[in-house]
Amino acid sequence: MSKVIKQEKQIQVLLEVANLKAYYTTEQYGIVKEVKAVEDVSINIEGNSFLAIVGESGCGKTTLARALYGAVDSILTIIDGKVCYHFDDQKYELSPNGNDLKNIWWERISYIPQGSLSALNPVRRLRDIFSDLANSHGKTFDEQKVKDHLEMVNLPSYVLRIYPFELSGGMKQRSVIALATFLKPDVIIADEPTSALDVVTQRDILHLLSTIQNQSKSTFIFITHDISLVPGLSNMMAIMYGGCIVEFGSTELVFANPLHPYTKFLLSSIPKIGDKTEKKSIPGNPVSLTNPPPGCRFCPRCPRGTEVCSKSRPELLRIDSQQHYVACWLYR
Numbered sequence: 001m002s003k004v005i006k007q008e009k010q011i012q013v014l015l016e017v018a019n020l021k022a023y024y025t026t027e028q029y030g031i032v033k034e035v036k037a038v039e040d041v042s043i044n045i046e047g048n049s050f051l052a053i054v055g056e057s058g059c060g061k062t063t064l065a066r067a068l069y070g071a072v073d074s075i076l077t078i079i080d081g082k083v084c085y086h087f088d089d090q091k092y093e094l095s096p097n098g099n100d101l102k103n104i105w106w107e108r109i110s111y112i113p114q115g116s117l118s119a120l121n122p123v124r125r126l127r128d129i130f131s132d133l134a135n136s137h138g139k140t141f142d143e144q145k146v147k148d149h150l151e152m153v154n155l156p157s158y159v160l161r162i163y164p165f166e167l168s169g170g171m172k173q174r175s176v177i178a179l180a181t182f183l184k185p186d187v188i189i190a191d192e193p194t195s196a197l198d199v200v201t202q203r204d205i206l207h208l209l210s211t212i213q214n215q216s217k218s219t220f221i222f223i224t225h226d227i228s229l230v231p232g233l234s235n236m237m238a239i240m241y242g243g244c245i246v247e248f249g250s251t252e253l254v255f256a257n258p259l260h261p262y263t264k265f266l267l268s269s270i271p272k273i274g275d276k277t278e279k280k281s282i283p284g285n286p287v288s289l290t291n292p293p294p295g296c297r298f299c300p301r302c303p304r305g306t307e308v309c310s311k312s313r314p315e316l317l318r319i320d321s322q323q324h325y326v327a328c329w330l331y332r
């Protein structure tokens, strides 16, 4: 069991994730399989943070985002551990025993999904979608308030009169961001919010998220496969591999002094102007989450792996007195 890590002892924790295990159960030709997508994740986040969770496709980061939002169902099950939000001396928890998080969707925690179009009802105009959101939370629909909010995310008020399919990709994403932030939640989870956008729109959306976070002081959890987006955006970052968090710390520290071999590979893959050195891919294939190795999940691809790595999974532990944690036997 990994130790729960805290950003600062004296700072109040807003989100506590402890020993979280979230697995998918699939059945094919009568054979039941477990996909161990989130394995023993423990991390604590304080308020007013911008945390980036980075990892390659299939590493479990979207599953972790779903668990943080409480979006579990008959396929995705919380096997062990918990996700717990602390708001105004109240606790809201997701665990194998229950899910309080659905009760605080939109007002305390909200979610920006990967595919923005799928988040918008295709047969409702934007005005109706905002009206539905307000009414379903016992609030009176105030069109002027919605227009002011749209202006904040750089959307013209005429979008209220049109259907989602009439919006460009960037406008759809801004509309989803406007919805996710409309009720002023304390935590906003954004799952690859820019992955389907061109680079110019991507830059605009990232700038918008950063501006909203600065103004609202909400906590943002930003999921991405692209580590180059993280500097200048997040103050904290977590690197995920094979369902586990392998490195966690302030963005500044992780970029200045990456510790985990996987983080080093990711950082060395970022293209730089004028850099003509050959970029090396990570050897081997991503780990199977249905049949992961018993020890460190990066071991089959790690150039520095030893016997202990193949047998025993290292815990995420703090390195010296700084906000920097790594799960690797090289640092024991």
Ligand code: SF4
Residues within 6 Å of the ligand: 260, 261, 262, 296, 297, 298, 299, 300, 302, 303, 304, 305, 306, 309, 310, 314, 327, 328, 329, 330
């Ligand atoms: S624990 Fe061992 S195999 Fe895993 S990343 Fe560290 S050195 Fe490599």
